[in-house]
Amino acid sequence: MPVLEAGRAPAPEFIRVHGLSKTFGAPGPGAVQALRDIDFSITEGSFVSVVGPSGCGKSTLLRIVAGLLDYSDGSISLDGQPIHGTRRDVGFVFQNSILLPWRTILENVMLPAEVLGLDMKAARRRALELLHMVRLDGFESKLPRQLSGGMQQRASIARALLHDPKILLMDEPFGALDAMTREQMNLELQRIWSASGKTVILITHSIPEAIFLGDVVFVMTPRPGSLERVIQVDLPRPRNLDMTGSPVFTAAAHEIRGVFHHEGSLD
């Protein structure tokens, strides 16, 4: 399991979602429709940002892709196979790093290996490599509370990559961080992503973060959650923070805000 994945032809429809709907609660007046008729496909190895106001169902969508939630209608497939329940080839990053406080950083990063029953020796080697990749060398035997918020989130990204998943699902991973740390983490994530070659779906409520990181930005609107627009971001890689002032960036941000204002979802 190399940290750097060997190049292979990207599948154009690596993740395919068709007519996906999700309703919470029993049918009737109490039912809440969280997602309505979502359609999209994602190319292997691409970075997809999903942006939208709270209540637009973006976290629900991510949990369905992870297999943590059932869906009510439609279909969803990963690499040609329909998704039913959780899978071993998905890495999930939560808003709060959710490191287990009684485990050291290394033990936390190795958690997937324990759960999935992987070879522990190889996993340990890989965990150390990943900790190096997220720049946490020397923190292996520290407890999570001894690390800053940004470092904890980097450790949780290393954990999500341990079992070499095909896709990395990130649910507002930097929402709890301060603005400066957040910008730094965006740069880090871009670096980690280009080094690992994973397919990433990143949920965020920050429009600049979505544009800065995404090859594609999915714009979602609430009541009920639907995928309103898909915006290509034609900025070269690696991107740097100066690009946030470029015309392409500004135009994309303008377009996204336009969708929200048109929908009246930012009032």
Add this chain to the structure above:
Amino acid sequence: MSSHITPFSGLRDVAATRPARTRRSPLRSTGFNSFLLLLALLAAWEFGVRFFEVPKFLLPPFSDVAIAMVQGLATGPLARDGFWFHSAITLVEILLGFFVGSAIGLLLGIVISEVEFLEVLLRPYIAALQSLPKVAVAPIIVMWMGFGIGSKVAIVSMLTFFPVLVTSIAGFRAIDLDRIDLLRSLSATRWQIFVKAKFPSALPYIFAGLDMAAAFSVVGAVVGEFIGAQAGLGVLILQMDARLDTGGSFAVFVILSLIGVALTGALRLVRRRVLGWMPAEEAHKTVSA
């Protein structure tokens, strides 16, 4: 502030004051001060009782208690009038009752938390039983189970069972659901979710329950022995009170509180090993919760 201007003498001064500070510290330590306080209180007790000529059966002077303690301890392990025999009986009751009661409480807490149906079904009954003063049931238990050790173990178990049950249910309920989702996202089995996330998350709560249970277990054993027993420190207290041997009673109180202190101390050691990852202030918060 000006230390960088006169570096050499400054350094020497620091070195010179250090031993003086360590020499002073034993006299200023809290431990030493509490010991002084103890001596002062004991002296006040001894001379106060003698000076005001308080009857010995109401409040014996400290020296009587000390003599009773020495006499009580200078007995064989099987002497029926000695402290060792009765302490051993009471200690066995406390330990057996504590382990049985908290084990059942923990197991039931786990089962109830894992099976939602059971929790909903049993919640009102647990709440009702919790508000019942368990000591009230003790005489009936002695009636059912007799004057032997068994009834005392049952009473102690009953007293230790509830705090552990209630805190473990609270602990399993308070778990951060994202921790479970983290394991679910890795296709973890139910057992793995329990062992790797739920149980360690609930441990601070469970230890708070064990702490309460430890204190209750001493109460339970003594109350049980008051109600009806053939041996144990509670019986010894009753016998001594009947003989107006108040000094002896006081000596037994000391032994009982030593047992309580040893129990909490042992528990604290285990907690430090198991919950060493918790910052001290946080551990304290959960205990008082």
